[in-house]
Amino acid sequence: DDEYGQKLIKVAQANIITYSIDTPSDIRAEDLNFDSEGMTFNIVASNAKFKIRASLIGRHNVYNILAAFAVGFCENIASEDIIAGISNLEGVPGRLERIKGDYPFSVFIDYAHTENALQNVLATLGKIKQNRLILVFGCGGNRDTTKRAKMGRIAEDMADSVIITSDNPRNENPQGIIKDILSGIKNKDKCDIILERYSAITKALSLAEEGDIVLIAGKGHEQYQILKNKKIHFDDRKTAKNILDKKFNIE
Template sequence: MRLSELTGCLPFYVMKGPESDPEIVKVCHHHQDVEPGSLFTAIKGEKSDGRFYIEKAIEKGAAAVLSDTEYDLSVPLIMVKQPRHALAYIANHFYDYPSFGLNVIGVTGTNGKTTVTHMVHGVLESAGIKTGIIGTLYMKQGDRIKKSENTTPDSLLLQQTLAEFRDEGSRAAVLEASSHGLSQGRMYGCDVDIAILTNLTQDHLDYHETMEHYKCAKTLLFSQLGHTHVKNAPKFAVLNHDDPFSKEVATATSAHIITYGITSEADVYAKNIHSYSETTSFTICTPSGETDVELRFAGMFNVYNALAAAAVGFVKRIPTGVIAKGLESVSGVPGRFEIVKHNGPYTVIVDYAHTPDSLKNILQAAGEMKPNKLITVIGCGGDRDRAKRPIMAKIACEFADYAVFTSDNPRSEDPKKILRDMEKGVQGNSYISLVDRRAAIKYALKSAEAGDIIIIAGKGHEKYQLINKEKIPFDDKSVAESILNEMLIEDV
């Protein structure tokens, strides 16, 4: 489309430079992605400043530039006060408002977002609703998978992906809405139909600084559902009745509210809950009926995740039996309470738990499996919330029989310093600290006896360690498998 048509979606801007109206074939904000006919949006990010690459973008063929700073350029310059907002408007317009052609379900909360999106996907697909997923693990539609750099993509990639979903026949999209993504406006212009809250506990205070700011970021998903009640396009807020933060969220949205929880006070609730080593069975109760379900997941926290997905099914008028079938179709989520297959007499589980609440949840779930001894390997990220480090360590020692503290993603911090912060939360002989993560995993596995459970927590699906500015290949599951194979050879 022509530049004038593309900028027509912006209410305020100033045009500088040559008076021309070039054809725009692409919108991008990384100069490496520029090709002839592109609109280059120069945005200042946390790690780099796109304004430094304007000339390079023009050299590669950019037909126009969008920025908040005035330059003397050889191509048209669109000047705006808030380039991130402008990019969201432009991306939405360029891809012809894709979210309005899909039923979009956004999931936010400290824990459970990835699992809930997969469970919602299972429910909708079982009902014959082709659905795409956008989140921490990937952007996926059917068998087509694209790598995900952020839990919530930037506004340009988000609109592009939603457009691909729409154009390839999807009728719905379920996406993870992170607090970073919400506060940075990555979802501006996205027409969300159903917003889900999993829970809220301490996390990301290195970025948000206070819990109040963190809460405000999460609340944005619900306040942005809109205040108009359109007859044929109702909006819904699906809230965890058992989480106190839901009361605050309820006052921030004008959408229809559906609650879920363990008690019958919720609209969608569970009863007859029975936990096993790798599964959980219970009865889902909704205003339209009840159904029994057997999840291929362990832990009470996964009952909550399933109830959130069931509430979406109820909102979409999906029969309870189909909801159960959809939940039972989800066989597992990479790095979420994922059991490492091996021939040893003990159980090894990899999990993404990296917050106090999520660590407590997985250790409690493992405890319900009645292990002989529960051992956990846990670290804390560098350049992140230092306040949670002693809390994480205390939980590890309180809910496990023995803890091995180690490196997570130390980034620019000294990993020994991170371990010292963790050690402030515990006393006694209930832990050991080993900087090298592989050595820590090996120590835990070699310490295990028949009937034990070893939880390797913190990184889950991640395939790397961030050390200084390098991404070092490291996969907890693969490392554990390698060590277990080595131990098997040693025993022969």
């Protein structure tokens, strides 16, 4: 499917095994279905069809699974062992990581902190949402300032509700960072500004209703927040989990 992959095929001198979703190949995915808990699809290889269920989400992870399947296939690993391994994949912490629990809506944590990453994760979640997509995000301080307005524009276009907060402001004024983000947003009534990240996450989870998806973006696996020259403990995953369990009286 990838244009550069087509170029590599023409110059590679080794035996080539191709994989794809949209174009003919040796190993192909078809009948893709995504939901908030993962995805199912079929892998077609050597005139055989294999049913895949994984807890990962997104087309990019379909490609990752196809690549892994192709390697196992070439190494003559039994297909049932490959499929079992795929089924047991937990995913990378902080990368489209779903907060596990018996909640009426879904909450995801993702490291997306660039415009491309934010656009991709919102597009992925937009395909599986049943109701609204609520986004919590900010931008890091002392980093590329040109992406802030772009990320604001993407948030406005792709999320139903946006809460802008602090990421790692470092030595910048957090309000100045948020002002830069807002410069890319036309309909500012769509946004809530909550400077303190814990309060922003709390607000998002209080707004969420059945069928909604909440995305908390920017920090992913990080377990700290950088405020001026001080690094404090802060974990989006644990914060969201604690708020949710308290909200729904789960011990």
